[in-house]
Amino acid sequence: MHGFAYQNGSLHCEGIDLQSLAEEHGTPLYVYSAGTIRDHFTRLDQAMTGVDHEVAYAVKANSNLSVLRLLAGLDAGFDIVSGGELFRVIEAGGNPAKCTFAGVGKTRDEIEYALKQGIYSFNVESEEELRYLNTVAAELDLVAPAAVRVNPNVDAKTHKYISTGKSENKFGVDFEAIEDLYARAAAELPHVKLRGLQMHIGSQLTSIQPFVEAVEKVTPLVLTLKAKHGIEFWSIGGGIGIVYHDSLAAGSIDWWDAKSEQDRPLTLTQYGATLVPRLKDLGLKILLEPGRAIVGNAGVLLTRCLYEKQGTAKTFKIVDAGMNDLIRPALYEGHHEIVPLKEPAGERKLVDVVGPICESGDFFCQNRELPDFQPGDTIALMSSGAYGFVMASNYNTRPLPAEILVDGTTAQVVRKRQTLEDIIAAER
Numbered sequence: 001m002h003g004f005a006y007q008n009g010s011l012h013c014e015g016i017d018l019q020s021l022a023e024e025h026g027t028p029l030y031v032y033s034a035g036t037i038r039d040h041f042t043r044l045d046q047a048m049t050g051v052d053h054e055v056a057y058a059v060k061a062n063s064n065l066s067v068l069r070l071l072a073g074l075d076a077g078f079d080i081v082s083g084g085e086l087f088r089v090i091e092a093g094g095n096p097a098k099c100t101f102a103g104v105g106k107t108r109d110e111i112e113y114a115l116k117q118g119i120y121s122f123n124v125e126s127e128e129e130l131r132y133l134n135t136v137a138a139e140l141d142l143v144a145p146a147a148v149r150v151n152p153n154v155d156a157k158t159h160k161y162i163s164t165g166k167s168e169n170k171f172g173v174d175f176e177a178i179e180d181l182y183a184r185a186a187a188e189l190p191h192v193k194l195r196g197l198q199m200h201i202g203s204q205l206t207s208i209q210p211f212v213e214a215v216e217k218v219t220p221l222v223l224t225l226k227a228k229h230g231i232e233f234w235s236i237g238g239g240i241g242i243v244y245h246d247s248l249a250a251g252s253i254d255w256w257d258a259k260s261e262q263d264r265p266l267t268l269t270q271y272g273a274t275l276v277p278r279l280k281d282l283g284l285k286i287l288l289e290p291g292r293a294i295v296g297n298a299g300v301l302l303t304r305c306l307y308e309k310q311g312t313a314k315t316f317k318i319v320d321a322g323m324n325d326l327i328r329p330a331l332y333e334g335h336h337e338i339v340p341l342k343e344p345a346g347e348r349k350l351v352d353v354v355g356p357i358c359e360s361g362d363f364f365c366q367n368r369e370l371p372d373f374q375p376g377d378t379i380a381l382m383s384s385g386a387y388g389f390v391m392a393s394n395y396n397t398r399p400l401p402a403e404i405l406v407d408g409t410t411a412q413v414v415r416k417r418q419t420l421e422d423i424i425a426a427e428r
């Protein structure tokens with residue numbers, strides 16, 4: 001569910017008319033709903049009641065300082081993948097002692113910075129990295145808290161670019177190799193304290209089944225590590241999927257209620273209800289690392305239609321946002337529902353919605369039947385709160401869009417639109 005819906009014929013975010021935001025701040029424009037972010041976080045946190053747990057928001061999904069501040073205010077933990085993300089979390093008032101640091105390629109600078117800040121755990125992805133962590137910690141005369149990422153070799157059944165839990169992916173250490181690795185580390189690496197075990201099987205999972213499979217497969221391993229090495233936490237990763245295709249309708253509880261049990265996509269409540277019984281008696285702290293599930297449906301990208309171009313084979317609606325602003329369709333065939341801000345009356349048309357960038361991959365949809373919006377009209381690309389702005393670039397020397405955070409009836413600019421001067425400043 002989320003805070004975007006038509007009110008009096010005009011698409012709103014909570015109590016704010018999106019058309020008025022587009023007019024005041026221009027387009028392309030990212031708009032986030034604070035209420036939705038809070039609701040998703042709280043829902044997941046409550047769904048895990050009965051288990052000692054922590055929800056560590058995956059910062060890479062949306063790292064705007066105001067979004068992080070909002071989550072820090074809810075006492076969230078944070079899963080980071082770079083020194084830069086740790087810097088943002090600290091700037092936003094997040095607690096480093098609740099940060100876990102993931103990623104296959106941490107540099108010396110990043111390790112030193114995170115060690116000095118006292119993060120909760122380095123989630124390590126290879127024996128080589130674990131040994132290097134030991135070396136850096138020894139030089140600083142510190143002990144690095146660590147967990148190894150196990151690759152459970154289960155099929156997350158998601159897009160190949162966002163599947164991470166199979167043996168052929170670059171992530172983690174093979175399931176079969178973990179026990180020996182912990183034994184070697186305990187014997188040979190005095191500046192590493194093995195504190196937990198981590199896994200993350202992929203992103204945008206819309207069924208509970210791969211999560212269950214992974215949890216059941218890894219449970220005996222995690223209990224062995226607890227008995228032998230005294231580990232205290234198990235991070236079961238992120239990856240909870242969201243609704244992209246019926247994004248607007250799925251903002252309302254009615255859409256969910258009308259679906260049968262089998263047809264209903266995974267909810268945060270179902271995730272908790274299914275996993276809590278399997279996790280509650282392990283005597284371990286359970287960490288969750290959701291990104292998309294917290295912010296994905298809490299954001300839209302507003303863009304204005306510039307032209308309608310009648311090609312010989314197709315009709316193109318050309319808009320002022322491009323793949324540099326939202327790359328998901330080009331990068332992994334991501335689907336975003338397209339919704340005019342003015343509630344459509346009826347006429348629909350088969351179109352491609354494309355951006356101004358000089359790339360054939362610069363499209364938001366192809367051959368999709370859409371309400372027949374016109375040049376001058378503004379549309380919303382739904383479900384753009386995760387992996388949207390954070391992946392934006394200056395390709396074609398286009399300034400990064402502004403970001404707005406709506407909370408009830410207030411709307412705040414949480415990132416100014418970049419200027420052309422900003423773009424070239426470092427080249428002068």
Ligand SMILES: *Cc1c(COP(=O)(O)O)cnc(C)c1O
Nearest residue numbers: 058102203238239289290291292
């Ligand atoms: C990206 C990532 C996440 C978050 O994934 P979502 O699909 O956005 O929930 C969690 N953990 C790790 C290690 C990641 O790399």
